[in-house]
Amino acid sequence: MELLKDKIRREGKIPTDTVLKVDSFLNHQIDPSLMLAIGKEFARLFKKDQVSKILTIESSGIAAAVMAGLEMSVPVVFARKKKSVIMNEDVYSTQIHSFTKKETNDVTVLKKFLPAGERILIIDDFLANGEAAIGMANIVKQAQSEVVGIGIIIEKSFQGGADKLKSAGYRVESLARIASLANGQVEFL
Amino acid sequence: MELLKDKIRREGKIPTDTVLKVDSFLNHQIDPSLMLAIGKEFARLFKKDQVSKILTIESSGIAAAVMAGLEMSVPVVFARKKKSVIMNEDVYSTQIHSFTKKETNDVTVLKKFLPAGERILIIDDFLANGEAAIGMANIVKQAQSEVVGIGIIIEKSFQGGADKLKSAGYRVESLARIASLANGQVEFL
Numbered sequence: 283m284e285l286l287k288d289k290i291r292r293e294g295k296i297p298t299d300t301v302l303k304v305d306s307f308l309n310h311q312i313d314p315s316l317m318l319a320i321g322k323e324f325a326r327l328f329k330k331d332q333v334s335k336i337l338t339i340e341s342s343g344i345a346a347a348v349m350a351g352l353e354m355s356v357p358v359v360f361a362r363k364k365k366s367v368i369m370n371e372d373v374y375s376t377q378i379h380s381f382t383k384k385e386t387n388d389v390t391v392l393k394k395f396l397p398a399g400e401r402i403l404i405i406d407d408f409l410a411n412g413e414a415a416i417g418m419a420n421i422v423k424q425a426q427s428e429v430v431g432i433g434i435i436i437e438k439s440f441q442g443g444a445d446k447l448k449s450a451g452y453r454v455e456s457l458a459r460i461a462s463l464a465n466g467q468v469e470f471l
Numbered sequence: 472m473e474l475l476k477d478k479i480r481r482e483g484k485i486p487t488d489t490v491l492k493v494d495s496f497l498n499h500q501i502d503p504s505l506m507l508a509i510g511k512e513f514a515r516l517f518k519k520d521q522v523s524k525i526l527t528i529e530s531s532g533i534a535a536a537v538m539a540g541l542e543m544s545v546p547v548v549f550a551r552k553k554k555s556v557i558m559n560e561d562v563y564s565t566q567i568h569s570f571t572k573k574e575t576n577d578v579t580v581l582k583k584f585l586p587a588g589e590r591i592l593i594i595d596d597f598l599a600n601g602e603a604a605i606g607m608a609n610i611v612k613q614a615q616s617e618v619v620g621i622g623i624i625i626e627k628s629f630q631g632g633a634d635k636l637k638s639a640g641y642r643v644e645s646l647a648r649i650a651s652l653a654n655g656q657v658e659f660l
Contacts, residue, residue, distance in 0.1 A: 311584045312533075312547040314540035340530035341549065344501075345537045351503035358501040360530065395500045 283323055283457040286435070287470055289316060290458055296466045300441070301382070308407055308435065309342035320457060321349025324405065324433045327455045328354070331430040333403040335359060337396070337418055339378075339389060342407040346435055350405060359395045361418060363387040374424045378417035381410065391421050398426040409434040409456060412443025419452065431455060438463075439471050472512050472646040476659055478505060479625070479647055485655045489630070490571070497596055497624065498531035509646060510538025513594065513622045516644045517543070520619040522592040524548060526585070526607055528567075528578060531596040535624055539594060548584045550607060552576040563613045567606035570599065580610055587615035598623040598645060601632025608641065620644060627652075628660050 295303040307313040324346070333354055338347035339361045351358040363378075364387060375390040396402075404418045415432050422429050429452060437444050437456035440463075447454050459471040484492040496502040513535070522543055527536035528550045540547040552567075553576060564579040585591075593607045604621050611618050618641060626633050626645035629652075636643050648660040 305581065306584070307546075310548065310551065310581060312537055312540070312549065314537045314547060315544070317537055318541055341533060341551075344530060344533045345547075348501055348503045348506055348534045348537065351501070352507055355504070357496075358503060358534075359499065360501065362499065362530075392494065392499060395495070 283320070285316065285319055286458045289313070290436070290468055294468055296463050296468065299462075299464050300438070302436065302438065302460065302463055302468065304436065312345050314345070317345045317349045320346045320435060321351075321353050323457055324350040324403070324455070325353035327433065328403055328431055331403070332401050333430055334401045335396075336403045336405055337361065337391070337422065338405045339363065339414055339418060343405055346407065347405040350403070350433065354403075356403075359391060361389045361391045361421065363389050374421045376417045376420045376424075379413050381413070389417055389421070391425075393425070396421070396425040396427060400425070400427040401430045402427050403431055403433060404429060405433045407435045409437040409443045409447075409454070410441040412446045415443065415447055415452075415454075416450075419447075419450075433457075436460065472509070474505065474508055475624070475647045478502070479649075479657055483657055485652050485657065488651075488653050489627070491625065491627065491649065491652055491657065493625065501534050503534070506534045506538045509535045509624060510540075510542050512646055513539040513592070513644070514542035516622065517592055517620055520592070521590050522619055523590045524585075525592045525594055526550065526580070526611065527594045528552065528603055528607060532594055535596065536594040539592070539622065543592075545592075548580060550578045550580045550610065552578050563610045565606045565609045565613075568602050570602070578606055578610070580614075582614070585610070585614040585616060589614070589616040590619045591616050592620055592622055593618060594622045596624045598626040598632045598636075598643070599630040601635045604632065604636055604641075604643075605639075608636075608639075622646075625649065 373390040431453040434456040620642040623645040651658040
């Protein structure tokens with residue numbers, strides 16, 4: 283998606299060879315018109331897949347997921363992150379480790395919002411090691427629903443998460459795929 | 472806003488006389504088309520106020536804030552919640568206590584996304600005791616920017632936050648104002 287790649291080129295910051303900061307338009311400040319364009323692109327990519335619900339995770343996936351939900355006329359559920367949760371029969375939960383934040387969170391979705399038999403599109407802002415997407419797919423599996431695809435805004439292809447998900451049989455659609463962040467330069471695949 | 476009130480009447484759950492659960496369309500599952508309607512209504516209410524930026528707080532304010540930002544063609548910044556933050560000269564921060572969750576969070580915004588002289592519309596999903604809105608207004612004050620108004624999706628008018636904010640001189644626009652939740656019934660003002 284050229285609009286997104288241009289934005290990354292112009293505003294992305296690269297503090298280390300593995301970190302891309304896009305907090306000026308994606309995960310702290312948000313550019314609403316870019317989110318709408320991203321939502322439209324996800325809707326286009328998955329238009330034949332009879333998506334019945336979108337699943338994302340708080341907080342940075344919400345804006346794009348809601349725009350995709352608007353375009354596709356389906357509800358969005360955002361999984362909740364908590365340091366630790368008292369297990370509860372009303373929720374599906376899984377643990378997700380963030381290598382960036384060096385923390386593990388319990389992530390939960392109320393069962394009533396993820397009944398069996400749904401066709402779920404997972405949306406997230408970043409795909410690095412794949413922990414968040416695998417966690418969400420795990421929740422969908424618990425719910426006996428189907429993951430029809432995983433929509434990612436920015437994939438750091440060099441970190442292996444996309445390969446891992448594809449090997450597990452998931453369809454991954456990333457709007458910007460980054461081959462390298464070495465030497466302070468963004469190189470797209 | 473009738474559309475919102477109807478949705479609250481149909482889907483809101485009232486486990487106690489002070490709690491309204493709207494997690495089927497607002498703060499766990501999200502109804503994207505309702506969020507768009509809410510964004511349009513905020514845009515209408517504040518169209519003469521030369522809003523330059525919207526400030527909200529993760530996670531439940533984001534969807535409506537992004538729709539309002541889309542309608543008003545302004546960026547959205549969401550404040551980050553953390554149990555405790557190492558103070559940092561790059562951020563504005565304040566403490567916000569949640570009576571519902573019985574926890575106090577440090578809430579931060581990177582200074583670079585809140586320069587002086589902005590005209591800020593604060594948006595949040597709920598207004599109860601006013602802690603979150605007052606905290607965000609405090610951050611705007613630290614930034615030497617102006618709060619042009621506070622847009623609330625659901626105001627629990629019986630809990631005093633709206634009165635407190637109005638007494639402090641803020642303009643509060645709430646799309647649904649709840650007078651009472653007694654006896655499992657929603658009564659609007």
